[in-house]
Amino acid sequence: MLTSDRIELALESAVHRAGDAGSPPLLASALHYAVFPGGHRIRPNLCIAVAAACGAPFPRETYAAAAAVELLHCASLVHDDLPSFDNADTRRGKPSVHAQFGEPIAVLTGDALIVLAFETLAREVAPSRLAPAIAIVAGAVGAPGGIVAGQAWECEAAVPLADYQRAKTGALFVGATMSGAASAGVDPEPWRMLGDKIGEAYQVADDLRDVLCTAEELGKPIGQDAARTRPNAAAQLGIAGAKSRLETLVAAASASIPDCPGRAALCKAIELQTRALFPRQLTQVAA
Amino acid sequence: MLTSDRIELALESAVHRAGDAGSPPLLASALHYAVFPGGHRIRPNLCIAVAAACGAPFPRETYAAAAAVELLHCASLVHDDLPSFDNADTRRGKPSVHAQFGEPIAVLTGDALIVLAFETLAREVAPSRLAPAIAIVAGAVGAPGGIVAGQAWECEAAVPLADYQRAKTGALFVGATMSGAASAGVDPEPWRMLGDKIGEAYQVADDLRDVLCTAEELGKPIGQDAARTRPNAAAQLGIAGAKSRLETLVAAASASIPDCPGRAALCKAIELQTRALFPRQLTQVAA
Known part of the structure; x- marks a missing residue:
């Protein structure tokens, strides 16, 4: 079975459990709606690529x-789109969860998905690897340094840019690489840098897309960073500068990969996958 | 050390980790604010009482x-108080988290607390008992039957009353009794009924308080059920009927306690603690 199909199957199986008989029907529908159809599934693919290596x-x-x-x-994504955050009415080219199901169900859907993530680990991961698996994922999501903390930095008057970006975007990529390694029974710590660099590259690519793409191409509103005066690498470095930063980060990501049986193949895959994130408009921009 | 002090210490230690250096200051403050000072800490006390038995x-x-x-x-509580749910400005006699810190931080505080709960289990529970501990807690909180699902029933047009109340209130009491038993290395399943009955008793007591008490006594708005046309046992059965239902549930809770070394003491403690929940106005009501 293809990796992509197996990812969908693993997600289907988890979401199905949560939306099982006895679940309030709207919540069950919203859980499915929030997860399917997905985006690029970059993070689970990265997790699996690391484990394969x-x-x-x-x-x-894995x-x-x-x-x-x-x-x-x-x-x-569900919580970030809420009216009190980005107030985004669209996501992945369809109404966001709160636009479709109302705000209360959107809050609860996010909550239930967080719980489901830990439940899924507890169901499948062997006892000897479960505690580290949960610690990695919790660190990537919660406070003080996970994506929840990253989002919370947006509520502060003074924002340390590196902490903000590392938490908001990088943390879950670090979660993906380290979880992948841990799920293969390998020390996860040396895999932190790879997630960190890919996360940073992804953030720069996202900043470029926010500036370069149309809302139709993205399936969500554009110009959000300027509208919310959030830091944006393309605004700070210029388009060519941001592109060059992206190249540097992809190289640093590859260079950071620890020795492992599948190192060469993983380098190639990371290079390809990361480049696929570059907005297509970048091919028209001189570096 | 007193049980109550050890509970506060365990909570302090968890919240301190989440609000550690590097955490956005508002989020760190809100996490502490949401947990301290607490209410009666009924659920952790119940968990510990079961483990002790x-x-x-x-x-x-434990x-x-x-x-x-x-x-x-x-x-x-933090998510239930949000404007899109109960829109409660006060909780435990002080401004609710969103009233104090704004809605975005309140959403993130709830999220971070959910993550922190699983992180806390992963740090302390032995590998052989971790997966069941997480399964119990996740079942008590997530979909299809946990408190998130209970809250989601309020968004449905047709609500199966028993499912709604069992999920909204009972589930976390079941989580408390079963977690307590599991943390003592005992099969948790026979402890489900105790949590279920105490949860139902608590719901009836809460319904009575919503009708009988003043906002000042409760530290939160009253008359919420009528205002939101939510089912309320006191409204359905009358005050005397609800009181009699409460007595039946307390007796059923005691009767359900499985054989264990500390059964007699636990029966007495449950009886005392559950009666402490009765609104004081009930002493003036003929059964």
Whole structure:
């Protein structure tokens, strides 16, 4: 079975459990709606690619970790889109969860997805690897340094830019690489840098898309950073400067990959996948 | 050390980790504000009382389970008070989290508390007991039957009353009793009924308070059920009927306690603690 199909299957199985008989029907529908159809599933693919490079001796655990990371990503999108945050009416080319189901169900959907992520790990990960798996994922999501903290920096008057970006975007990529390694029974710590660099690259690419793309191409509103006076790399460095920063980060990501059986293939995959994130308009921009 | 002090210490230690150096200051403050000073800490006390009745051979794990249950209870209060839910400006006699810190921080505080609960279990519970501990807590909180699902029933046009009340209130009491038993290395399933009955008793007591007490006594708005056309036992059964239902539930709770070394003491404690929940006005009502 293709990796992408197995990711969808792992997510389907988790979401199905939560929306099982006895679940309030609107919540069950909203949980499915928030997770399917997905975006690029970048984080679970990264988690699985890392585990594969390490030999992936426990594939069920790897797919559980990948699903957990993606469920948490989906939860963060649902809460980020809420009226009190980005107030985004569209996401992935369709109404956002609160636009479709109302605000209370959107808050609860995010909550239920967070719980489901940990439940999924607990179901699949072997006892000897479960505590570290949860610590990695919780660190990537909660306070003080996970994506929830990243979002909370937007409520502060003074924002340390590096802390903000690392928490808001980088943390879940770090969660993906470290979970992938841990799910293969390998020390996850050396895999932190890879997630960190890819996360930073992703943030720069996202900043470029916010400036370069149309809302139709993105499936969500554009110009959000300027509208909310959030820091944006393309605004700070210029388009060419941001593109060059992106190239540097992709190279640093590849260079950071620890020794492992599948290192060469992982380097190539990371390079390809990260480039796929570049807005297509960048090919028309001189570096 | 007193049980109550150890509960506060376990909560302090968890909240301190989340609000550690590097955390956005508002989020760190809101996390502390949402958990301290607490209410009666009924759920963690129940968790610890059950573990004690079972011999409590692993006290660190028991206090971690108790803290996890209370963190999740606090998370649910923060999200329930949001403008899109109960829109409650006060809680425990002070401004609710969103009234004090704004809505975005309130959403994120709830999210971070959910993550922190699972992180706390992963730090303290032995590998062989971690997966069931997480399954119990996740079941008590998430979909299809946890408190998130209970809240989601309020968004449905047709509400199965028993499912709604069991999920909204009962689930976390079941989480408390079953977590307590599991943390003592005992099969948690026979402890489900105790949580269920206490949860139902608590719901009836809460319904009575919503009708009988003043806002000042409760530290939160009263008459919320009538205002939101939510089912209320006191409205359905009358005050005397609800009081009689409460007595029946307390007796059923005691009767459900499985055989264990501390059964007699636990029966007495449950009786006392549950009666402490009765609104004082009830002493003036003929049964």
